Structures are given as structure tokens and as C-alpha cells.
Amino acid sequence: MKKLALVEYHTILPVLEENKRTSTFAYAVCDGMIDGEIFVNERLTAGIIATANGIYYLFGDTYDQEFQRALFSYIKNDVLTQEKRFTLFVSSIEWEKIIENYFNDSFRKIPRKKFLFQRDIFEDRKRELDNFIYTVMRIEQNIIEKSTEFTEQYYKEYWGSKEAFLKHGFGFCIVQGQKVVAECVSIFRGNGFAEIDIATHPDYQGKGLARLVATYFIEHCIQNDITPCWDCNMDNIPSQRLASKLGFDHPVEYVLYVR
Known part of the structure; x- marks a missing residue:
């Protein structure tokens, strides 16, 4: 298993692009939007992408036994020995079986759904708003300072800094008085995709504000040839209902693993 140099990150894009389960943060690392490392086998047919904050994406074929041995050693000795976050996404059911067989009950499985964006459904349903x-506004630096959910610490966690988010990411919000009451941001962005993250202040939930800010977010995506992405936990029924209203359909089920 070898570590790719930054200038080599693009070489694995063909493998990532052929799989609909590829996580947006994997593309964000490849594009240099966020800090991360990429380890691959010699033939570039399998690898693992690691973000700086402890999120991993295991991808590619499952035939290379030498790669698997190096991978398991890396996870056990270099990853799990650290005290930071460990969240593992994998690209296929085959990789799920391999991970569960090798690590037994070491990880907790979280069932998830990944939705595909249907623009025609979105355009039809947005008339309901x-x-x-x-008033919906673009998120700028002064807005971040007013947010209680997507704070400066949030952007440091996922983007490295709020400056990096303001330069490469985007989001929209609703402000009432001096309080951000609803916001929708790109938690990750890369290779023409933007992963959606939404928060609504408890006092303003149930008013459709999350749908409204998400609509602005999606319209921005359409105008800039970006594909919006929606993932959520299997038991998050409100998120799935909102996804449906925004034109996300045809869910693909998968699991992620946490420590």
C-alpha cells in the first residue's frame, strides 16, 4: 500500500466516479478542497481516503490480498491507536463483508441512505414555497458569527477553517433579529458535488424553513453545474421526508462504521 502525492490524487478519480456510493468528502480530498491522505494499491484499483478529522472512504475492488493486509495493519496500528474520530465509509457490500469479518464486533454499524437528485421533481415541488x-441570504463571515449550529468550530472541523469554507463552499440561511434560525451549507464539496447539511433553530422548526433554505442551496447548485447530495441515517425519517420534498429519490442503502 503506497501513499499518493498530492499531485497524484486525480489518478484515482476514474475508480471513484464509476461508483454511485462514493462519498462527497472523498472527492473533496481529491480536489484539494480539504486536507487528507490517500493510500492505494500498486494498480490503483483499490485504496482508502482519509480526511484530517478522521473520516475514511474505502473503495475499489476486493481482490488484492496484499493490499488488504496492509490496509488492516494501517487501520489497527495507525488509525485506531489515535484518540480522534473514526468514521469509515466503504464503496460496496463486498467491502462491508470483509470489514465485518475481520474486525468482528469492533465497530458499530450505522445503516444509511444515499439519495439521487431528480431535478424535474425539484422544479415541480418548489412552487409550493x-x-x-x-428572506434567505447567502452565508458570509458575519453570518457564521451569529450561528449556533454551524459555528466557526464546525467549519474548522469539516473545512479546516471558516475561510476555506467561504472560499470553496457555500450556504444559505434565514436570520431573525440577530439569530440564524435556519441554514443549509455544503459540509463537503468536490468533483462537481456538494453534500448538504441543514440545521433549524428549535423555536422555528415545523415552519418549512429547512426546505426553503435547501431550495436556495439547490438552485445555486443548478446554476453552477453542481450536483447536490443528500445522505442520512436510516432511522432519520424527518430527513428522508424533507429529501423527498426537495427532489431526492431512488435511495441506495449502505452502512458506515464508527468506533
Whole structure:
């Protein structure tokens, strides 16, 4: 298993792009949007992508036994010995079986759904928001300072800094008084994809504000040839309902692993 140099990250894009389960953060690392490392086998047919904050994506074929041995050694000796976060996404059911067989009950499985964006459904359903009177704004630096959910610490965790987010990411929000009451941001962005993250202040939930800010987010994606992405836990029914209203359909089920 070898570590790729930054200038080599693009070489694994063909393998990532042929799989619909590829996580947006994997593309974000490849594009240099966020810090991370990539380890691959000699033939570039399998590898693992690691973000600086402890999120991993295992991808490619499962035939290379030498790669698997090096991979398991890396996870046991270099990853799990650290006290930081460990969240592992994998690209296939085959990799799920291999991980579960090798690590037994070491990890907790979290069932997830990944949805595909259907623009025609989105365009048809967004008319339902025509009577909303809230003002939606682009998230700028002064907005981040008012947020209680997507704070400066949040952007440091996922983007490295709020400056990196403001330069490469985007988001939209609703402000009431001096309080951000709803916001939708790109938690990750790369290779023409943007992963959605949404938060609504408890006092303003149930008013459709999450749908409204997400609509602005998606319209921005469409205008800039970006594909919006929606993933959520299997038991998060409100998130799945909102996804449906925004034109996300045809869910693909998968699991992720946490320590």
C-alpha cells in the first residue's frame, strides 16, 4: 500500500466516479478542497481516503490480498491507536463483508441512505414555497458569527477553517433579529458535488424553513453545474421526508462504521 502525492490524487478519480456510493468528502480530498491522505494499491484499483478529522472512504475492488493486509495493519496500528474520530465509509457490500469479518464486533454499524437528485421533481415541488415571506441570504463571515449550529468550530472541523469554507463552499440561511434560525451549507464539496447539511433553530422548526433554505442551496447548485447530495441515517425519517420534498429519490442503502 503506497501513499499518493498530492499531485497524484486525480489518478484515482476514474475508480471513484464509476461508483454511485462514493462519498462527497472523498472527492473533496481529491480536489484539494480539504486536507487528507490517500493510500492505494500498486494498480490503483483499490485504496482508502482519509480526511484530517478522521473520516475514511474505502473503495475499489476486493481482490488484492496484499493490499488488504496492509490496509488492516494501517487501520489497527495507525488509525485506531489515535484518540480522534473514526468514521469509515466503504464503496460496496463486498467491502462491508470483509470489514465485518475481520474486525468482528469492533465497530458499530450505522445503516444509511444515499439519495439521487431528480431535478424535474425539484422544479415541480418548489412552487409550493411561492407564498413564503422569509428572506434567505447567502452565508458570509458575519453570518457564521451569529450561528449556533454551524459555528466557526464546525467549519474548522469539516473545512479546516471558516475561510476555506467561504472560499470553496457555500450556504444559505434565514436570520431573525440577530439569530440564524435556519441554514443549509455544503459540509463537503468536490468533483462537481456538494453534500448538504441543514440545521433549524428549535423555536422555528415545523415552519418549512429547512426546505426553503435547501431550495436556495439547490438552485445555486443548478446554476453552477453542481450536483447536490443528500445522505442520512436510516432511522432519520424527518430527513428522508424533507429529501423527498426537495427532489431526492431512488435511495441506495449502505452502512458506515464508527468506533
